[in-house]
Amino acid sequence: MIQTLAFYLFAALVIASAVMVIMARNPVHSVLWLILAFFNAAGLMVLVGAEFIAALLLIVYVGAVAVLFLFVVMMLDIDFAELRAGFVKNFPLGIAIALVLAAELIFGIGAYQAGQLELGVASGVAAPALDASNTASIGAVLYRDYVFLFEAAGIILLVAMVGAIVLTHRRTENARGQQDISRQVRRNPDEATVMKQPEVGRGVDL
């Protein structure tokens, strides 16, 4: 009973906040509604017993992706009047693409006949019944069966990082904010301060 109630609560809130994401006039509000949608989706995941996915949803989507969105939205200067003008101009094209995508979706659902998906092991043998927790099972798949691809994906991220730095980083001689601690420690009052006795009516000679 309580589960059913919780399900309807979470589901309704997900749908409502998803609608608000696209209806909100202020893009910052959109992102905040999106975060609410993520929270409720995490609640749904807990209800079906996928506690690891729920945690991932909160940590990765709310913690990282949504905050990143927020930064981007706040930093970008989006001209909504111009955006709307483009929307009206491209409306027929958008409708055409939407129709094509809808047709593909219907076609795909109609033709779907895969049957049993071979999840679990890379060799294609059906997954054995699990007596481990969700987290342990996901870890086993990620770090045991697909460890090669996992590490390779890590290298892709490294390449992306190196690439970004190579293309944007410029080495300047004395970059701002470079701190030489030993120089700071070596300084003493004799070098750092000068005593002056300025005469009346004349400036200080430095």
Next chain:
Amino acid sequence: MDYATSFYFTATEIGLSLCGLALLLVAGWQGNKSARMVTIISVAALFGAAIFSIGLFDRATGEVAGRAFGDLYRADAFGSFAKVLIYVAAAAVLIVTPRFFERIDAYRAEYPVLMLFNAVGMGMMVSATDLMTLYIGLEMSSLSSYVLASFLRNDERSSEAGLKYFVLGALASGIILYGVSLVYGFTGSTNYAGIRAAFEASFSTGALFGVVFVLAGLAFKISAVPFHMWTPDVYEGAPTPVTAFFASAPKVAAMGMLLRMAMDPFGGEADAWRQIVIFAALASIVVGALGAIGQQNLKRLLAYSSINNVGFIMIGLAAATPGGVAGALTYLAIYVAMTIGSFTALLMLRAPDGTNLETFADISGLSTKRPALAWSLLALMFSLAGIPPLFGFWGKFVVFQAAVQADLVALAAIGIAASVIGAFYYLKFIKVMFFDEPTREVEATSPVSHWVVLGICVAIMSPLGYLLTVPLGEWTAQAAASFVAAM
């Protein structure tokens, strides 16, 4: 799954990755002072990986058949052959790279490191027997390629090339992913053997859509017509050594991936994709030949030449027989040598003040000033045109032979006719170099390393190359047989 066996079969990828990581640390600490040393170690690592791949060539027999990590990856004769080509091509390009960038003080130690990671990705592409491995390898290679294309970040054309390559490459990746998801949805497996088995059971329209999308995305990566538009711009804008790289190693990797994809998981449905491949082959040959005619920029011209050559390689694939695959691999090997030779010669063409010479006007009368270079270019251009005493002819011969044996006589005939059109602009090279009046000053000397690379390429293209026909025939036949063994 036995980790020791898996690590052994994937040793080239693991070794090159570790080497790349270590060199990245060196590059981070030592900065650009270490660029030369990092390059030399990278070249050594690539040659080491090539030698190891040769050692694996016929090791992949028996029960495991080179399978690593539960058939995510297979180290077979085909993969080893393609990898030797990839690693040697990447090493050859790295050898001729530093001089180009050092002249304008733009060489950085990250360049060879990105090249190593690119090689890792390309190795994964040709050995992938799972759609996920394929995609990850493809992305690893593509991502570092985008960075390499815009490596001269202060040069407008280089940045433009990088951006263009990135946007269109991302689109192609998206198309491949869409096809992959359709194939996975309709077969229930990302594994090549699983896909093949599912296709044999039933081949639905949806699966056909998936196959078409995957092939279209791969056609972009090998720059086959109608997905070739990016090639001339990117090849022209990217720094010349990077262009030499794009035209050689990634072409082998993408072509190897396409061959394995078409022959292994989609091998039972050859009729479904043969028309696409025939169309792309013919269109590439014709567009490559006609598009090059009006070009004044030599890099653009070589870009069209590579589109043209991809068409000939795809004729071998269109045959969809082991003989066709062997022919395509032979052509690929010869093509790599010709391409690297041509671009090395282009790198050696410089004005005395160090600017790059890359138009027809710049090379007019080259034979009086740099006779050795002009004669080398002559051999390479005749070879690209497929004129008989040179080795380029052999590549065309084997793919046409395979096409005729597979009853694709019309395809072979059109291909031969179009290769005559293509001969026009290769001969224009010769005409401009040997019969026109010299107009520009050309730098009189070139580094020894460039001469060595050019010399090896020209030696392979010379009639001496025919000594290679027997071993090359054996290796490619064995490589093509690895698909049959895998079935």
